[in-house]
Amino acid sequence: MALSPSRRRRAVAGLSLLAGAALTLTLLPSAQASVAEPDPREGLGAGLYDAExxxxxxxLLSTQPKPDGVxxxxxxxxxxxxxxxxxxxxxxxxxxxxxxxxxxxxxxxxxxxxxxxxxxxxxxxxxxxxxxxxxxxxxxxxxxxxxxxxxxxxxxxxxxxxxxxxxxxxxxxxxxxxxxxxxxxxxxxxxxxxxxxxxxxxxxxxxxxxxxxxxxxxxxxxxxxxxxxxxxxxxxxxxxxxxxxxxxxxxxxxxxxxxxxxxxxxxxxxxxxxxxxxxxxxxxxxxxxxxxxxxxxxxxxxxxxxxxxxxxxxxxxxxxxxxxxxxxxxxxxxxxxxxxxxxxxxxxxxxxxxxxxxxxxxxxxxxxxxxxxxxxxxxxxxxxxxxxxxxxxxxxxxxxxxxxxxxxxxxxxxxxxxxxxxxxxxxGSLVPVPGRxxxxxxxxxxxxxxxxxxxxxxxxxxxxxxxxxxxxxxxxxxxxxxxxxxxxxxxxxxxxxxxxxxxxxxxxxxxxxxxxxxxxxxxxxxNVQNQQEIVWPASFTTVRAWQSAVERQGLLDDELSDKITATVDRAERFSTGPQAAKAKANSIRDLRRLGGLVGDSDVEAGLADAIEELADTL
Missing domain, CATH: 2.130.10.10 (YVTN repeat-like/Quinoprotein amine dehydrogenase)
Incomplete structure (x- = not known):
């Protein structure tokens, strides 16, 4: 999972880009990751409110200093x-x-x-x-x-x-x-x-x-x-x-x-x-x-x-x-x-x-x-x-x-x-990304x-x-x-x-x-220490995110991936507006058929369920 080149190193004087810097991945005991350059976290300048x-x-969107009193x-x-x-x-x-x-x-x-x-x-x-x-x-x-x-x-x-x-x-x-x-x-x-x-x-x-x-x-x-x-x-x-x-x-x-x-x-x-x-x-x-x-x-x-x-x-x-x-x-x-x-x-x-x-x-x-x-x-x-x-x-x-x-x-x-x-x-806590x-x-x-x-x-x-x-x-x-x-x-x-x-x-x-x-x-x-089950809304976005998770795990071939993308895009076009009821019904039918095409791993089952829930809402 490569990171995009959006790393920013900021000092009090302003922003400067570290072009081409590489991220040091966690060095797990079983395998050591090789790195081309030092990790950018090393040697940052100190300061209470002006640290590099x-x-x-x-x-970082905002920092609120602690108020007086508390x-x-x-x-x-x-x-x-x-x-x-x-x-x-x-x-x-x-x-x-x-x-x-x-x-x-x-x-x-x-x-x-x-x-x-x-x-x-x-x-x-x-x-x-x-x-x-x-x-x-x-x-x-x-x-x-x-x-x-x-x-x-x-x-x-x-x-x-x-x-x-x-x-x-x-x-x-x-x-x-x-x-x-x-x-x-x-x-x-x-x-x-x-x-x-x-x-x-x-x-x-x-x-x-x-x-x-x-x-x-x-x-x-x-x-x-x-x-x-x-x-x-x-x-x-x-x-x-x-x-x-x-x-x-x-x-x-x-x-x-x-x-x-x-x-x-x-x-x-x-x-x-x-x-x-x-x-x-x-x-x-x-x-x-x-x-x-x-x-x-x-x-x-x-x-x-x-x-x-x-x-x-x-x-x-x-x-x-x-x-x-x-x-x-x-x-x-x-x-x-x-x-x-x-x-x-x-x-x-x-x-x-x-x-x-x-x-x-x-x-x-x-x-x-x-x-x-x-x-x-x-x-x-x-x-x-x-x-x-x-x-x-x-x-x-x-x-x-x-x-x-x-x-x-x-x-x-x-x-x-x-x-x-x-x-x-x-x-720390979970970030609610479907399938990951x-x-x-x-x-x-x-x-x-x-x-x-x-x-x-x-x-x-x-x-x-x-x-x-x-x-x-x-x-x-x-x-x-x-x-x-x-x-x-x-x-x-x-x-x-x-x-x-x-x-x-x-x-x-x-x-x-x-x-x-x-x-x-x-x-x-x-309350992070009282974890509640994450439930995603039935939506085109949820389906696409599950599809992305399945693709990241290499569980979708290109043909099926393209078919899912085309079917979901078409269903979204027909989900609103003056389209004929038959066109909308056909897109819902096509969505339901998709669920039977994916495999049965946990992440694929998540994708199938998301597709089915989306079809139900349409």
Whole structure:
């Protein structure tokens, strides 16, 4: 998938073209891509708002500096209607993005408590608070009885806001949890209740703050807040009564809370984990390679209600959960990987038969995309491993009752960043192109990368944007925390610089009809960690995009491809205007016949279904 020559390198003085520059493809462990010239991301000039920038296949439309008041570290994003909700360690900034090229700050909510991981559900805004600096009611310690010395003033958990008035969010509920909430995930509704899973990665708080909390290390203590995730219920008819329900023991030997007494032993790897072989030379991992975290809780979970599944990035392992009953999650598969230091987040493909896990090697605060690293286990300063701090792509095989995650490959942006740039795999989302698995992803100061993983074993980068470091002489935290697709645009929360809007542009790797089909998917709401099935409208554009996907995989011969193009073009001509009813009927008949001419692979079946749905609408 060659990229078109649209790469731009921009300094503060203006634009300059790098004619003929070649893109460095991801260096997969199985095969190294040869390059003619250095990657253009290498050696970019530094600056907070004037860093040199290079792009390929993506345009930076707008940068909104963080507003006064809510101007701490930017974190995650959520979307509803024309609004983007930008999490920030000091609260939330809400932007009107009805024109993605010109976002407008609608309002800011000052409510300190990092990370302020964020979701939106109807008229509810949900925030995660883990830091001990959080206070009840979003107040400062000085405003509360007893001040900072009063343990009852500390808030760590899930906050719920009423955002029926987008310009005036109101804090209506606060659910305290024992380890706070680093992140949370909306899992789904059941019997009028909304279920949210909370993931706390900090230590267990004292009983003076919350009486039910036990941080006991005993593997036999059924009351410990460790080795669990929090289940929180929000009654939709009375969200102010939101409450903590229970610890979900998904690390237990049986994979659920059904064997409460054996809740922790599974975390020590006595539960059946498949252990895929690392895609590196034998001997480099002996016995463990990376110093992996213990499986005590999950950093992040991503639910896919349409499939009844949730993927858990759980510190030292990747879990697959059956969450068809959201109050009682059950582990159905788990994987470990000696190349992973810290399982951070997860993303399903739209078919639900693949899952990508990210490794936050270095915790997001280290330079992990440098050409060389001091990795003692590999013998001191060596070429930085391309499968450390990367994505691991798994196919979900087996049966619905007994799924099995099979490692297929790794994906990482090229190791050309400097030691002044924190860089590692972070948060991303799907780009809704029919027939293809495409993801846009944040890499902190590694920028934003767009890659195609339709072939699980051979992911390929197809677009990127990257800035130089915030500071050339030292590592100052910055870069994209999250980069997500939403209703035709890409939005990124930049840790240091602010809120960005971007647009993917036409290249050989992503053509105009595919971009148009992606933009035709308009959602009322998007929370990336609560994936909703992508459904494309029945349209000529959708059919053409599916045809393009089939052609990219070499599954259409020229004769059939020409026949499909001619038939779809003719049907479009007859779909409107004063044409005779017979001509329109003939074009519909011809469309239906097309469906029987293509093959039976998944992507060809998608094309046949799109043709049939189009004929139905005509």
């Amino acid at each position: 920038t290079v792009t390929e296949g993506i345009d 101007n701490g570290t930017n974190s995650d994003l959520a979307f509803s209607g024309d609004y983007v909700y930008s999490g920030n360690y000091n609260g939330v900034n809400i932007y009107d993005v009805s024109d993605p090229a010109a976002p407008v700050l609608a309002t800011s909510v000052f409510c300190p408590g990092n990370q302020n991981d964020i979701s939106v559900y109807g008229d509810l805004l949900i925030l995660s608070v883990e830091a001990t600096s959080g206070r009840v009611g979003c107040a400062s310690a000085a405003e509360l009885p007893g001040g900072s010395a009063n343990p009852q003033n500390v808030f760590r958990g899930i906050r719920v806001f009423d955002i029926s008035d987008r310009t005036n969010p109101v804090n209506i509920a606060e659910v305290q949890t024992c380890k706070g909430s680093h992140t949370h995930t909306i899992v789904g509704e059941k019997d009028g209740d909304l279920y949210v899973y909370g993931s706390g990665t900090a230590g267990v708080r004292s009983t003076a703050e919350l009486g039910r909390c036990s941080g006991a290390s005993s593997l036999l203590d059924p009351d410990t807040a460790n080795f669990a995730i929090d289940v929180i219920r929000i009654p939709l008819d009375d969200p102010a009564s939101a409450e903590w329900v229970d610890n979900a023991r998904i690390f237990s030997t049986c994979g659920s809370s059904a064997c409460e007494a054996d809740h922790a032993s599974g975390a020590l790897n006595s539960f059946p984990l498949s252990n895929p072989q690392p895609l590196v030379a034998e001997g480099l991992q002996a016995p463990g390679g990376q110093s992996a975290s213990q499986v005590v809780t999950c950093h992040d979970l991503t639910s896919y209600p349409a499939k009844g599944l949730t993927a858990g990035a759980c510190q030292g392992a990747g879990l697959l959960l059956d969450t068809s009953d959201p109050e009682n999650p059950v582990r159905v598969d788990a994987v470990v990987d000696p190349n992973f230091a810290y399982w951070h987040s997860a993303t399903f493909n739209n078919a639900g038969d693949k899952v990508i896990f990210t490794d936050e090697w270095g915790g997001g605060g280290a330079a992990r995309c440098t050409p060389t690293s001091n990795v003692s286990i590999l013998g001191g300063v060596v070429d930085t491993p391309t499968n450390w701090g990367a994505n691991a792509i798994f196919d979900i095989e087996g049966t619905d009752e007994a799924p099995d995650m099979a490692l297929k490959s790794y994906y990482k942006i090229p190791n050309v960043q400097s030691a002044a740039e924190n860089c590692v795999a972070h948060n 698995d495409i993801m846009v992803q944040a890499w902190y100061q590694g920028g934003t990368s767009v890659f195609d993983f339709t072939d699980s074993a051979n992911p390929v980068e197809i677009a990127f944007i990257d800035r130089g470091p915030v500071d050339a002489s030292r590592l100052v935290s910055g870069g994209y925390w999250s980069s997500y697709w939403y209703n035709g645009a890409v939005f990124g929360n930049e840790i240091a610089r602010g809120f960005d809007s971007m647009a993917l542009t036409e290249t050989d790797a992503l053509n105009a009809v595919e971009l148009a089909a992606a933009a035709s998917v308009v959602e009322d709401e998007t």
